[in-house]
Amino acid sequence: MKIAVVGAGLMGGGIAQVSALAGHEVTLQDVGQESLARGKDTIAASLAKFADKGRISQDEAEAALDRIRPTTDLEAVGDADIVVEAVFEKLEIKADVFRRLDAICADSAVLATNTSAIPITTIAAVTERPEMVVGTHFFSPVPLMKLCELVRGYKTSDQTMDRARDFAEGVGKTVVVVNRDVAGFVTTRLITALAMEAIALVESGVASAEDVDTACRLGFGHAMGPLETADMTGVDIIFNATSNIYADSQDEKFSPPEILRRMVTAGDLGRKTGRGFYDYS
Ligand SMILES: NC(=O)c1ccc[n+]([C@@H]2O[C@H](COP(=O)([O-])OP(=O)(O)OC[C@H]3O[C@@H](n4cnc5c(N)ncnc54)[C@H](O)[C@@H]3O)[C@@H](O)[C@H]2O)c1
Incomplete structure (x- = not known):
């Protein structure tokens, strides 16, 4: 072919x-x-x-x-x-x-x-x-x-x-x-939903970023926690992904939390800028 x-x-x-x-x-x-x-x-x-x-x-x-x-x-x-x-x-x-x-x-x-x-x-x-x-x-x-x-x-x-x-x-x-081209398809929707819930838990003080990530690694066998993943992928990329899915679906679970919006505005985009949910400096 x-x-x-x-x-x-x-x-x-x-x-x-x-x-x-x-x-x-x-x-x-x-x-x-x-x-x-x-x-x-x-x-x-x-x-x-x-x-x-x-x-x-x-x-x-x-x-x-x-x-x-x-x-x-x-x-x-x-x-x-x-x-x-x-x-x-x-x-x-x-x-x-x-x-x-x-x-x-x-x-x-x-x-x-x-x-x-x-x-x-x-x-x-x-x-x-x-x-x-x-x-x-x-x-x-x-x-x-x-x-x-x-x-x-x-x-x-x-x-x-x-x-x-x-x-x-x-x-x-x-x-x-x-079967339908919903924004984010299946994989980006799943990973984004997990990331938004993880960010909401940190934002509301229920658990620290470290503990949320540890819970996913040790509790579910994930190779990386959702916040470590967000830092590696780019906080801005995660923000864009969830914003696009939210715009398409109007599903509140994809609405970007305030802390995520502020991090993007402030330039804390994860590993590539030296700071995201974790400090790499
Ligand atoms: N990077 C990832 O992890 C990943 C995963 C899944 C899907 N994607 C998607 O795959 C696509 C490509 O991503 P990437 O990471 O390879 O990007 P990239 O920036 O590494 O490569 C894009 C390439 O497209 C070329 N290009 C730009 N405009 C062009 C044009 N008009 N005609 C021909 N070539 C052109 C650029 O010169 C560049 O070489 C994007 O739609 C991205 O969302 C990326």
Whole structure:
């Protein structure tokens, strides 16, 4: 199968890598020559690591790398059976990419998006083929994380869901199906709901951040507590995620608590700024 990936960043590079390893010819497109070179280097380094660990052979690593064709020309994705978009999480950028893909790609091509939160229906609506647009939500790092959320837009056809499932399973992922493209899908909704309750417990003085995280780690076997996770992901990212879900659902449990809003305004965004729910300075 011919696969095209648009956006050679963290996620696009990973999706290109697993696709090439599964034997697909891959066109990897990005607007930036530098991003493209960085993307290809990251893929080469990751494949080399897999080979060093004996998880794939040296030949397999080299063959996979050879199957990836980097380009800055979007027209080059025109022969793909499935295109996976993984550009910045901005609706106007994704909408522009999908409008152009719709014009460039064969009528039979499935157009998939790796968006984390934008409803698939919103992206599909800019095309003349909304029945062939689907969400394939991979997780980072793509070569290691086994999950792909398959998200159905309002008009996505069963055939498109089947083709996207075959692709995702073919690159080694386990698929969970999200039958309606509610904001946050299943995974972001779950993790956000837990984070909002954890923040509310800390805000109201019921427990400290440390104790809430310890409760989740030792009580539930989570690898990290929700507040440590928020600091690692970025307090602003969590804020944006919950705000988007709240705007879409009007469900009060996603309404951002006051402390979260203040932290974002004050610039306490977690590890990346040295302070979030914990102090890293
Ligand atoms: N990072 C994660 O953990 C994660 C997890 C799941 C889903 N996602 C989603 O995946 C998508 C990509 O995220 P990422 O973390 O890989 O971002 P990133 O910033 O690492 O990469 C985005 C890439 O898109 C390129 N790009 C921007 N505009 C473009 C255009 N018009 N045409 C072609 N390329 C363009 C950029 O040059 C960049 O290389 C986003 O929608 C994000 O929400 C991210």
